Amino acid sequence: MRYCTRADLGHAIPQITLVQLSNDDPAATQPNESVIDDGVRHAQELVDGYLRGRYHLPLDPVPTMLRDAVVYLTRHWLYQRRPEGALPDAVKDSRKDTLKLLENIRDGVVTLGLPTGHAAPEPGEIRMRSRPQQFNAQVWGRY
Template sequence: MAAYATEQDLVDRIGEDSLLVLTNGDAQAASRAITQASDEIDLYLGKRYVLPLATTPSTVRNLCVTIALYWLADDAAGMTELAENRYKASVKTLEQLAKGVISLGLPDAEKAAENTAGDVQLASGPRRLSRDSLAGLL
């Protein structure tokens, strides 16, 4: 499992002071929240995409930040209506991604499986040895 956001992404969204309040000074709290958010995202994306994602689209990074901040606010008893509404909107987006209503523009897991389940194809250069070219050697 890869984390879809960094602590710096959280700082960029809400600022260092606000993050310090949400983490109650716990240096590992932000990391745990990012891991929890990434795991939650994987539950949805795993239905449609090959995990781990080869790249992290900015949409997924933003969803991860929103969900991580939601879990931090919940742990810090600092839940606001805005944080809750943003979390619900993020989950709705993840549900739409899982159903294929919207797309990340990445290959679907189903299509990737189809591409690997077919016949093997080989390509080679022109033939260099033949019976005629080897006839005088025997």
């Protein structure tokens, strides 16, 4: 887990909820770590997709707003595994807000505040074209 730890997920999602969301066996007493890892991987790849081209990846250190974004996206992914129940409004709203935050980071409206993080240069060359100079030194000398 690159952007968040298992403890970060444990702070956002109660243990009993993690057990219910990650296991297909209703009698399970422990969360299914491989399912949780899949959810975290999915969320991290989504975050990287928004940051790619603006920041050099992987980020080190990881800003707390990205850690929280991965936690919220993972929580939504885990809830979506259960199609029989409706997603809580808080889960839907946090995903929508997180995607809006990632769009703002991508567009440069919000910065990550990384001390060493700089925007990645855009690939390709830059070409400019301009009209010929109308007022050169000779013309200005006549005034």
